[in-house]
Amino acid sequence: MTANGWLQFALFSIVLLLFVKPVGLYLARVMEGERTWLSPVLRPVERLIYKLCGVQAEAEMNWRQYAFALLGFSAVTMVFTYAIERLQQYLPWNPQHLGAVGPDLAFNTAASFTTNTNWQFYSGESTMSYFTQMMGLATHNFWSAAAGIVVAIALIRGIKRTTSATIGNFWVDMTRTLLYVLLPLSVISALILVWQGVPQNFNAYTAAHTLEHTTQTIAQGPVASQEAIKELGTNGGGFYNANSAHPYENPTPATNFLEMWLIFLIGAGLTYTLGTMTGSKGHGWAVCAAMYILFAVGFTVCYWAEAHPYKVIHNAVQTQTATAPGGNMEGKEVRFGISDSALFSTVTTDASCGAVNSMFDSFTPLGGMVPLSNIMAGEIIFGGVGSGMYGMLIFVVLAVFIAGLMVGRTPEYLGKKIEAYDVKMAMLYALIFAFIILVFSAIFVLRPAGLTAMANPGPHGFTEVLYAFVSGAGNNGSAFAGLSANWWLNVAIGFDMLMGRFLMMIPVLALAGNLAQKKTIPPSPGTFPVNTPLFTVLLIGVILIVGALTFFPALSLGPILEHLLLNARQLF
Amino acid sequence: MQPISNSHLPEDELAIPEWQRAHASAAPVAHAVWGTAIRFTILTAILLGLAYPFFVTGIAQVLFPHQANGSLVLKNGQVIGSSLIAQSFTSDKYFHPRPSAAGNGYDATSSGGSNLAQSNAKLAQRMQADIDKIATANGGKPVPIDLVTTSGSGLDPDITPDAAYYQAARVARTRGMSVEAVRALIAAHITRRALGILGEPRVNVLELNLALDDLAK
Numbered sequence: 001m002t003a004n005g006w007l008q009f010a011l012f013s014i015v016l017l018l019f020v021k022p023v024g025l026y027l028a029r030v031m032e033g034e035r036t037w038l039s040p041v042l043r044p045v046e047r048l049i050y051k052l053c054g055v056q057a058e059a060e061m062n063w064r065q066y067a068f069a070l071l072g073f074s075a076v077t078m079v080f081t082y083a084i085e086r087l088q089q090y091l092p093w094n095p096q097h098l099g100a101v102g103p104d105l106a107f108n109t110a111a112s113f114t115t116n117t118n119w120q121f122y123s124g125e126s127t128m129s130y131f132t133q134m135m136g137l138a139t140h141n142f143w144s145a146a147a148g149i150v151v152a153i154a155l156i157r158g159i160k161r162t163t164s165a166t167i168g169n170f171w172v173d174m175t176r177t178l179l180y181v182l183l184p185l186s187v188i189s190a191l192i193l194v195w196q197g198v199p200q201n202f203n204a205y206t207a208a209h210t211l212e213h214t215t216q217t218i219a220q221g222p223v224a225s226q227e228a229i230k231e232l233g234t235n236g237g238g239f240y241n242a243n244s245a246h247p248y249e250n251p252t253p254a255t256n257f258l259e260m261w262l263i264f265l266i267g268a269g270l271t272y273t274l275g276t277m278t279g280s281k282g283h284g285w286a287v288c289a290a291m292y293i294l295f296a297v298g299f300t301v302c303y304w305a306e307a308h309p310y311k312v313i314h315n316a317v318q319t320q321t322a323t324a325p326g327g328n329m330e331g332k333e334v335r336f337g338i339s340d341s342a343l344f345s346t347v348t349t350d351a352s353c354g355a356v357n358s359m360f361d362s363f364t365p366l367g368g369m370v371p372l373s374n375i376m377a378g379e380i381i382f383g384g385v386g387s388g389m390y391g392m393l394i395f396v397v398l399a400v401f402i403a404g405l406m407v408g409r410t411p412e413y414l415g416k417k418i419e420a421y422d423v424k425m426a427m428l429y430a431l432i433f434a435f436i437i438l439v440f441s442a443i444f445v446l447r448p449a450g451l452t453a454m455a456n457p458g459p460h461g462f463t464e465v466l467y468a469f470v471s472g473a474g475n476n477g478s479a480f481a482g483l484s485a486n487w488w489l490n491v492a493i494g495f496d497m498l499m500g501r502f503l504m505m506i507p508v509l510a511l512a513g514n515l516a517q518k519k520t521i522p523p524s525p526g527t528f529p530v531n532t533p534l535f536t537v538l539l540i541g542v543i544l545i546v547g548a549l550t551f552f553p554a555l556s557l558g559p560i561l562e563h564l565l566l567n568a569r570q571l572f
Numbered sequence: 573m574q575p576i577s578n579s580h581l582p583e584d585e586l587a588i589p590e591w592q593r594a595h596a597s598a599a600p601v602a603h604a605v606w607g608t609a610i611r612f613t614i615l616t617a618i619l620l621g622l623a624y625p626f627f628v629t630g631i632a633q634v635l636f637p638h639q640a641n642g643s644l645v646l647k648n649g650q651v652i653g654s655s656l657i658a659q660s661f662t663s664d665k666y667f668h669p670r671p672s673a674a675g676n677g678y679d680a681t682s683s684g685g686s687n688l689a690q691s692n693a694k695l696a697q698r699m700q701a702d703i704d705k706i707a708t709a710n711g712g713k714p715v716p717i718d719l720v721t722t723s724g725s726g727l728d729p730d731i732t733p734d735a736a737y738y739q740a741a742r743v744a745r746t747r748g749m750s751v752e753a754v755r756a757l758i759a760a761h762i763t764r765r766a767l768g769i770l771g772e773p774r775v776n777v778l779e780l781n782l783a784l785d786d787l788a789k
Binding site: 004007008011049052053054055068069072073075076077080123125126134135136138139142143171174178183186187190191194195196197198199200201202203205206207208209210211212214216217218219220222224225226240241242245246247248251252253254256257309310312313314315316317318321322323324325326327328329330331332333334335336337340356357358359361362363364365455456457458459460480481482562565566570571572 | 632670674679727
């Protein structure tokens with residue numbers, strides 16, 4: 001580990017935290033329907049969309065209507081993308097004449113992008129036409145990101161409102177998120193990315209005649225426009241197979257910094273939105289602090305592990321010098337070295353992004369356990385746009401509940417009594433996640449479909465399968481990418497992703513609806529304050545205990561076992 | 573949908589838990605949702621899937637045409653590669669890039685890493701074999717780690733300054749140049765950290781090799 005590596009972490013932390021308040025305030029203004037500086041341009045577009053879609057903008061929905069609109073919209077967009085993939089040979093902007101995507105892969109990919117997962121069992125450059133990438137995939141990067149944000153906002157409204165039957169209007173929330181938040185930031189970011197070297201064209205792949213007189217075909221495409229929303233919407237689906245390790249997706253350390261910042265931007269800002277909308281800014285910062293501490297711990301472990309590889313080869317320089325990063329460089333790029341690779345990997349799995357700038361399959365066991373554990377914790381460390389916030393609020397409800405049990409009082413959260421129904425919904429959320437991961441993984445490590453897909457032998461092969469279902473259910477989309485696709489895995493991970501998204505969103509919206517109709521009660525001396533460092537510590541404790549109790553047995557069979565065996569120089 | 577914004581419930585209905593209440597409005601709403609969903613999908617798909625990328629392409633092609641078209645490198649009017657994409661160099665007179673797991677090596681239509689685990693004996697065997705091969709061709713052991721590890725993309729255009737200096741003697745010998753001249757050329761081609769902080773120092777292999785060829789003229 002180097003001083004410069006830590007300096008980069010410190011710089012990233014400062015920039016991240018500086019933007020929490022302005023972004024959070026802006027999000028609150030947008031979601032409360034207030035005027036913003038973009039309104040003169042965007043308000044007419046917004047009105048036009050309502051008119052053309054038949055949306056009654058002033059009508060509000062109860063939680064069931066909100067959930068139904070969300071599910072209906074997601075179903076329509078999923079069918080839309082499936083159809084584009086299956087018909088891409090008849091559609092425009094396909095200069096490489098790529099054929100139709102197979103039905104199981106098309107289902108897996110449509111589910112993947114609808115659920116904000118962006119798990120990719122294909123290589124973008126050899127499977128998807130430019131039209132499919134833009135219309136079928138990049139559109140979902142906007143839609144699914146906005147869907148996550150609006151659910152988080154609906155839950156925050158539920159906490160804020162008293163004796164209200166409604167939690168907002170799904171179509172209005174979607175439209176405003178797309179127009180005022182995601183689109184403008186994407187345009188600016190995409191242009192910065194092009195300036196740094198990310199291509200943005202519709203050219204056929206370039207045939208280059210190299211200095212040693214061979215031919216190299218170089219994939220092109222409208223990459224920058226997709227790259228920007230891929231990070232901002234915590235989607236993570238790469239234009240190319242190598243994702244953000246590809247020099248065309250992430251050409252310089254500056255683009256790497258920008259991409260990491262975009263991944264955390266909205267998730268971090270939403271903590272302030274929570275604080276300002278519920279009128280308890282201290283609570284927003286307490287949640288933000290819990291997220292930041294977990295982020296810093298994850299980075300430290302990952303950075304240390306990748307800088308200290310196991311001594312299984314001889315006569316190679318693996319110590320860090322001023323002019324070489326050393327460490328475990330298999331699957332990492334020279335321009336990022338160890339520290340930027342560890343930082344990006346922590347960020348992308350703290351959030352539900354899943355873009356990667358280095359290959360997790362080749363990480364050290366403990367280094368690779370950090371991304372795995374981050375997703376297992378529920379991606380609540382700043383988290384996926386929206387999904388990180390509502391996931392964290394589930395843990396907040398559990399933390400408040402446990403605090404209430406300890407003092408023997410009915411737990412309260414920001415003036416709302418937390419009762420049996422609320423805790424049941426929170427526990428449903430936590431249990432559905434663990435259930436789908438562990439059941440699917442258990443089936444596939446016993447069946448030929450899972451065993452033959454593994455690329456590496458020993459405990460690492462188990463980790464590959466476990467990671468796939470964790471990543472799918474967590475809607476992350478990063479992979480121990482050696483795992484190869486087959487029909488069973490395409491279908492199983494497809495359902496893993498759909499269940500991890502929608503089965504978990506429904507309890508959240510139910511909780512929102514139930515909280516919205518409650519009365520507010522004034523705080524009493526017995527109320528556990530949720531804006532103190534003590535609350536931050538309790539929240540971290542609940543996250544670690546729930547995560548550890550659920551997944552430690554699985555981790556001990558995978559990365560922990562592999563680490564112990566590698567320490568004893570045991571290879572497979 | 574509820575006709576009144578943020579409507580308030582009567583007191584007596586509050587006594588009933590939310591999930592037990594009747595929801596008479598659910599049925600007529602179902603029809604409206606599908607129509608709105610389909611229209612919303614088509615309209616926003618045109619905005620986000622066509623208007624947005626074409627708008628960005630238009631501006632990018634005007635402001636940054638070189639980058640927007642892939643940072644291609646031309647020599648005598650012919651595309652010889654991209655400064656961002658590694659290409660194969662095997663001749664002793666050129667600096668060599670990192671090994672590549674993209675396709676059959678440096679395939680820029682099939683990016684990717686080896687995905688070999690640290691605990692996989694194949695990885696240790698491959699690295700050890702490469703170390704011996706590279707040490708024989710160059711200045712002996714130890715070998716910089718980036719020269720025996722495949723990158724994440726398989727298209728990493730850079731090597732570390734250490735890896736460039738390590739190959740300097742071989743390149744100088746093959747070209748009949750002094751080692752000092754080659755080392756000076758490497759020093760002139762080191763890309764420093766952005767703002768002195770971000771990323772790692774590196775040398776672009778294609779640009780360095782082009783400079784070598786220019787020097788030879």
